Every structure is written in C-alpha cells, then in structure tokens.
Amino acid sequence: MKRPARVKVTFRLSSEVSSQLADYARRKRVSQGSVVEAALASHLSPDGADRLEAALSRRLDRLSRQNDQLQRHLTISNETLALFIRFWLTATPPLPDSHQAAAQAKGRERFEAFVETLGRRLAKGRTFADEVVRDLPGDDGGADPA
Template structure:
C-alpha cells in the first residue's frame, strides 16, 4: 500500500498524549493517526448519510404513526361494535334453522361486500363525506 507523508502541527497537549500512546509496545504515531483519521472520516460519512435520509425517514416515521393510530381506531371501533351487537342480539334457538340460514346469508353478503370494497380500493369511511352519503 502506497503511503504519503504529511506534516502536521498539533497543539502541545495533543502531541504529548500522542507521544504517550506511541510509547506503548506495538504502537506507532503513524498507526495511531491512521486509526484516528479513519474513524473521524467514517463518522463524517455516516453523518452525511443521516443528513441525506433524515427528512425521508422522518416522513416515513410520521406515516407509520398515522397508520398505527388509524389501525387502533379501527380495531377499537370494531371491538365496540361487536360488543354492542352481542349485547343487543338475542341468541338463536338451536332448532331455528331459518334464522341460522338468514344469518349465514347475511354473513356471506357481508364478506362479499368487504371483498368488493378492498378489491376496488374504495374506503367506506373516507368516501362517506366525499360522496355525500
């Protein structure tokens, strides 16, 4: 590896510390300075990457926060709706085949409607104010 000579001027306290480190067995001033400059340059490069992507990462963090909040609201709404429905609906008798058939038919219609909404990308809550519903 090719090496290039540099002449440096260091403040006396820094020079004294460098001398003390270089006096240890297996250490050299050049090796210490190479390690120090390499570490400084690596930190600088990491900082530039952070500066470059910080705004985008902040936007992604905010978007994830909104998705998290929306998911919480949806799940809480669903849980309260289910609790409400279970509280007001009377259970079907075991021999009420007509009631069970009607329930199965309504459930199938519900699942079909959810599939249709998801496949078209329409959102019921977002569209209700826009469509005048």
Template sequence: MVEKVRHQLFLPKPLSDSLEALAAKPGASKSAILADALRAWLDRRGTSELDERFGLRLDRMSKALGRIERDGDVILETLALFIRFELAIQTPLAENDHAGRALGAKRFEAFVAQVGRQVAAGRRTLGAEQDR
C-alpha cells in the same frame, strides 16, 4: 508503509498546550493524536452527511407508519366496540330456528362479499381521503 505528508498547523495556545500534554505520555505522538482526531471528525461528518441525505425521508416514513398504526388501532377498537354492542343487544337464536340461522348465514356471506369487493376496488367506506 503508509505515505505521510507534512503539514504545518497553527493552533491556539490552550489547544497547543493540551496537545503537548497528551503527546508527553509514553507511546503517544502529536502526529498520531492529530491523525486520530482528524479521522474521528471526518467519520462524524460522513455520518452527518448520511443523516442529511436520508434523515428527512426516514422521518416522513416514520410519521406515515405512525399514522397507519394509529388508524389500525382506531379500526380495531371500533370493531371491538361494535361487536360488543351487537352481542349485547342481539338475542341468541334458538337451536331449532333454522330459518333465522339461514338468514344470518346469508347476511354474513353478503357482508364478506361486500368487504371483498371494497378491498379489491381499493375503496374505503369511512374517510374518503386516501393520500394524507
């Protein structure tokens, strides 16, 4: 059995009348109604405390993720437009143009190696600002 402590409360008349009306229903009591209301109020306050503690940090993280998503979208769109442009202006190599294909393969390998070096070093070609 739960130990109960007696409290003396002073309520405004309209609130007291509402409590009396609720307690008049079968199976209800003023103590149970007030205990439930107080428990709900304290639970909400605890939730509010969590919001205060972590809300600001979560908001900052959400904004940072939004910027990352935006940056990714810009990068992908830029890459797609560049590829479309390159494919539109470059003429295809003839099937027997081995020198042209070898030069293209060499340039592609150099490009991939440069991207690898930039990523490994943590450098960015566009937008030197890394901490926003």
C-alpha cells in the same frame, strides 16, 4: 482538461463483494475501478456522513408518519370492532334451538354478501377508516394536536 495521475492499488475482496461489484459495474456499463473509486470518494468525503445522516433522517421521518397513520387506522378498526361487538351482544337476544339452523343459513348468506361488498370496496380503494376520519367533526385528517 488533464486527467489526474492514477495509482495502482491492490487489495482483496470477499468473493461475494467481488461478484456484487462485477455485477454492478456490468449493469452500469462502467469499470469496476471507477465504481470502487466513486465509492471510496463518497465514503471519505467530509460531508458524506452528513448526507447519509440527512437521507436516513428523511427516511425515518417518512416511516414515522406512515407508522402513525397505520396506528390511527388500527385504533379506529379496534374501536369499531369493540363497539360493534358490545352493541351486538347487548341488543341481540339468544335464539331458541328451533331457530338455530335458519339463523345459521341466513348468517352464511349475509356473510357472503359482506365479503363480496368488502372486496368491491377494497378494489375501488375506499376504506372505512378513511370515511371515519373524513366524517369526524373538527378533525384535520390525523394531525396530532399535542
């Protein structure tokens, strides 16, 4: 097959772009000219904009789904904490001053056990938010019914 005629073109690049071009060509083991030619061909291609838009759209969709999941987990966490605080404040009577030191020591002990248990659960990849979502009756794992 006959190679198309080649035309010499001279242009200037910033030192930063020139350095990036040289590094990229060296890593890919191709000439800088072929990198520039491929980039220009892609940029000037009539369907290049459509491909770029489709790729960006897929990425935005994925980010949107991840954001929705994070929002759901954050909502569960906030509601869990709020319910716990309300319950604790309602159900826990104030301690007399004579019991404060013992209660604080027991609190430290329980908190250390809590942190240890939390570390083990997170290391195993188990999360409370996933358990809550899984245990909700009639919940399909996060799909928005609206």
